[in-house]
Amino acid sequence: MPETSIQQAAFQQGVSRRDFLKFYSMMAGVLALPRSYMGEIEKALATPARLPVIWLEFQDCAGCMEALLRATQPTVSQLVLDVLSVDYHETIMAAAGNLAEEAKQATIDAGGYLLVIEGSIPVGEGEYYCTIGGKSALQQLNEAAANAVAVVAVGNCAAYGGWPIAKPNPTNATFVSDLVKDKPVMNLPRCPYNPVNLTAAVVHFLTFGELPAMDDKGRPLFAYGDRIHDNCPRRGHFDAGEFVVAWGDEGHRKGW
Ligand code: SF4
The missing domain is CATH 3.40.50.700 (NADH:ubiquinone oxidoreductase-like, 20kDa subunit)
Structure with a gap:
């Protein structure tokens, strides 16, 4: 087992604590985990493994x-x-x-x-x-x-x-x-x-x-x-059949 953890090695290579907090946050986001899991991720990466x-x-x-x-x-x-x-x-x-x-x-x-x-x-x-x-x-x-x-x-x-x-x-x-x-x-x-x-x-x-x-x-x-389509802020308009058919039309003005 190596003596250094991922966190220690990253610190030695100039990665700051602030960068690591961003990394934990990003990993929790990518993995679709609640932010409360950031502590679990930090614990795992701070342990030589x-x-x-x-x-x-x-x-x-x-x-x-x-x-x-x-x-x-x-x-x-x-x-x-x-x-x-x-x-x-x-x-x-x-x-x-x-x-x-x-x-x-x-x-x-x-x-x-x-x-x-x-x-x-x-x-x-x-x-x-x-x-x-x-x-x-x-x-x-x-x-x-x-x-x-x-x-x-x-x-x-x-x-x-x-x-x-x-x-x-x-x-x-x-x-x-x-x-x-x-x-x-x-x-x-x-x-x-x-x-x-x-x-x-x-x-x-x-x-x-x-x-x-x-x-x-x-x-x-x-x-x-999930598809990007599912997270689109205009998805509700798609589901409701509200479409822009020409630039400047009523749907466009309403933000469909
Ligand atoms: S062709 Fe595409 S998927 Fe296959 S090894 Fe290259 S980059 Fe990867």
């Missing part, structure tokens, strides 16, 4: 990882990379070759990590695309999912297949929830996904010990439960 991350990339464009690394608020890369520790990621880890594979295996053997998948998975006759260290993508996924506490599929490619699954789908691509059936799988679709949602899911996991509530497509309700 080990949640290693294994991030596997298969058939993707690396745009989802880029989205994470370029996130500015709330210092996502600091939270995930510096404190939670990404024990394996081909794009950002310093180790290579056997050393990298051994580090991944050690994390898998220890268990209790979060598995993040980016990209679709080639199966069947295409299974040996994305082979790394002599293991097909499917083998890598199955081995890494075995001891994970949960699996997060980031981006359309991992959540639903994305562009690799498009006809004629030459690699027989499929998606995470089609293959991992014995672990909680959370989908964070979009191209690329929104890294704030991954941060919020991690914060939820650290605070409550489980993934947030999800819909029937495996998407977190806090991010996908």
Whole structure:
């Protein structure tokens, strides 16, 4: 277990107490939790906690990882990379070759990590695309999912297949929830996904010990439960059939 908490590490990197309070408030807002939960979130992030991350990339464009690394608020890369520790990621880890594979295996053997998948998975006759260290993508996924506490599929490619699954789908691509059936799988679709949602899911996991509530497509309700349409201040006019049909008409003047 690391000696520093996420909060301590962030303070050491220049994040102020005021910034952190904003972060707690934002996380409570993103997770649709009452503000009273800010204290719970603060307690979780102030406690040294080990949640290693294994991030596997298969058939993707690396745009989802880029989205994470370029996130500015709330210092996502600091939270995930510096404190939670990404024990394996081909794009950002310093180790290579056997050393990298051994580090991944050690994390898998220890268990209790979060598995993040980016990209679709080639199966069947295409299974040996994305082979790394002599293991097909499917083998890598199955081995890494075995001891994970949960699996997060980031981006359309991992959540639903994305562009690799498009006809004629030459690699027989499929998606995470089609293959991992014995672990909680959370989908964070979009191209690329929104890294704030991954941060919020991690914060939820650290605070409550489980993934947030999800819909029937495996998407977190806090991010996908409502449509923007439902929160539009003009929704009442839509429901009442009150529409503007031309600029300057009566409906326009009434603010429909
Ligand atoms: S979902 Fe989009 S950004 Fe993410 S890996 Fe697939 S193509 Fe790239």
